[in-house]
Amino acid sequence: MTNRLEGKVALITGSGGALFDSESGLGFGGSSAFRFCQEEATVIVSDINDDIGRQFTEELKEKGLNAHYQHLDVSKESEWKKIINWIEKDFGRLDILVNNAGVTSSPDIFNTNESDWNKANNINSKGCFLGTKHAGILMKKNNSGSIINISSAYGIVASKASFAYHASKGSVIAMSKAAAIQLAPHKVRVNTVCPGWSDTHFTMPLFDNPERVKTIINTVPLGDWIPSDQIAWGVVYLASDESEWVTGTELVIDAGWTAQ
Amino acid sequence: MEKTIDWIEKDFGKLDILVNNAGIAIRGHVLDTNESDWDKVNDINSKGYFLGTKFAGKLMQKNNFGSIINIASIYAIVGGTLSFGYAASKGAVRLMSKAAAIQLAPYKIRVNTICPGFAATPINKHYRLTPNAPEVVSIRESIPLKGFIPADQIAWGVVYLASDESEWVTGTDLLIDAGWIAQ
Numbered sequence: 076m077t078n079r080l081e082g083k084v085a086l087i088t089g090s091g092g093a094l095f096d097s098e099s100g101l102g103f104g105g106s107s108a109f110r111f112c113q114e115e116a117t118v119i120v121s122d123i124n125d126d127i128g129r130q131f132t133e134e135l136k137e138k139g140l141n142a143h144y145q146h147l148d149v150s151k152e153s154e155w156k157k158i159i160n161w162i163e164k165d166f167g168r169l170d171i172l173v174n175n176a177g178v179t180s181s182p183d184i185f186n187t188n189e190s191d192w193n194k195a196n197n198i199n200s201k202g203c204f205l206g207t208k209h210a211g212i213l214m215k216k217n218n219s220g221s222i223i224n225i226s227s228a229y230g231i232v233a234s235k236a237s238f239a240y241h242a243s244k245g246s247v248i249a250m251s252k253a254a255a256i257q258l259a260p261h262k263v264r265v266n267t268v269c270p271g272w273s274d275t276h277f278t279m280p281l282f283d284n285p286e287r288v289k290t291i292i293n294t295v296p297l298g299d300w301i302p303s304d305q306i307a308w309g310v311v312y313l314a315s316d317e318s319e320w321v322t323g324t325e326l327v328i329d330a331g332w333t334a335q
Numbered sequence: 336m337e338k339t340i341d342w343i344e345k346d347f348g349k350l351d352i353l354v355n356n357a358g359i360a361i362r363g364h365v366l367d368t369n370e371s372d373w374d375k376v377n378d379i380n381s382k383g384y385f386l387g388t389k390f391a392g393k394l395m396q397k398n399n400f401g402s403i404i405n406i407a408s409i410y411a412i413v414g415g416t417l418s419f420g421y422a423a424s425k426g427a428v429r430l431m432s433k434a435a436a437i438q439l440a441p442y443k444i445r446v447n448t449i450c451p452g453f454a455a456t457p458i459n460k461h462y463r464l465t466p467n468a469p470e471v472v473s474i475r476e477s478i479p480l481k482g483f484i485p486a487d488q489i490a491w492g493v494v495y496l497a498s499d500e501s502e503w504v505t506g507t508d509l510l511i512d513a514g515w516i517a518q
């Protein structure tokens with residue numbers, strides 16, 4: 076199948092952070108954008124990093140794919156209003172939103188200061204809220220839509236560090252369920268994807284420490300880093316009509332890590 | 336089960352996917368569940384999945400590859416007033432799948448469950464036959480997407496978990512429940 080998203084308009088946040096030949100490979104957003112395009116969706120790539128975002132969008136276009144670029148800082152409501160207005164004017168509709176933009180925050184609770192907390196929660200959590208709200212307003216007009224929020228295995232279980240990150244990703248899971256219930260009357264579905272250990276530019280800094288990498292991978296039942304493309308396929312499933320009756324749940328793509 | 340797997344090996348040389356789907360529903364409050372009801376529902380829904388996972392796992396192990404999909408239920412996650420033995424059997428499916436996922440991971444065999452919500456299938460034929468019965472109406476009204484889930488939706492979830500698109504998905508539950516559990 077190559078037309079699972081035919082005719083659908085999709086916005087993917089934080090999808091312009093890497094290029095096809097970047098050292099880290101594409102992230103979850105970029106991989107999703109690529110698979111969405113291949114499945115014949117119209118894809119709006121958005122990011123705060125306009126240079127790389129525009130370049131990545133050009134790479135997609137060079138492959139004959141239907142991609143567009145638009146700047147978006149997910150933590151600002153004014154920017155959400157702007158982009159959703161632009162989408163309505165230019166495309167007439169929005170079928171899929173992937174709230175993918177996110178940042179890490181590694182300190183433990185005692186070393187987390189207010190600005191660490193604000194940054195992680197403004198982007199990971201508030202960004203998801205604003206996206207869900209404004210995309211929801213547009214999707215409601217069509218009585219159809221699928222919102223996919225990228226949480227994390229760290230939204231399900233905790234660790235010795237990453238305090239603000241855990242809080243922000245936990246909030247994404249619960250807020251997705253609340254949104255699923257509140258948007259169900261409008262046939263707008265809301266689900267999360269919870270990726271486990273994946274080797275994207277997000278986790279690149281870990282690779283400076285080979286011991287740490289070994290320790291992490293030893294805890295993964297399937298024994299290796301999850302390719303970001305696997306996250307993309309999960310997002311495609313949740314975006315497509317194959318999951319028309321799936322809402323308010325988590326798709327865990329973690330190589331068995333949280334099942335232990 | 337052993338016989339079937341032997342036959343598959345002889346005739347096809349391999350097994351890539353097992354869907355443990357066979358199941359029965361026995362309704363009954365805990366205080367009304369007798370031993371034979373318990374045995375029947377647990378033999379088919381729970382022990383049946385164990386045997387399938389074990390013997391399919393042995394064949395899949397030879398190829399270092401496989402995907403096992405166990406059909407559980409929303410009643411593997413929460414309790415209800417009307418079924419007891421069924422809930423126990425489906426809860427067993429959910430946790431045995433996680434245990435099998437960990438134990439079979441070294442052989443690259445994945446094990447996941449699908450937890451369907453209220454679906455219009457033969458096991459629930461009254462949803463279709465008596466749509467206005469008070470019990471059916473009250474179930475439908477309790478579902479956020481306000482309808483019974485077509486069996487085809489479960490099939491697409493099974494296809495996803497069977498395919499290489501989910502090569503790194505194991506030990507988890509895919510809920511296809513129209514938002515019911517999220518409430």
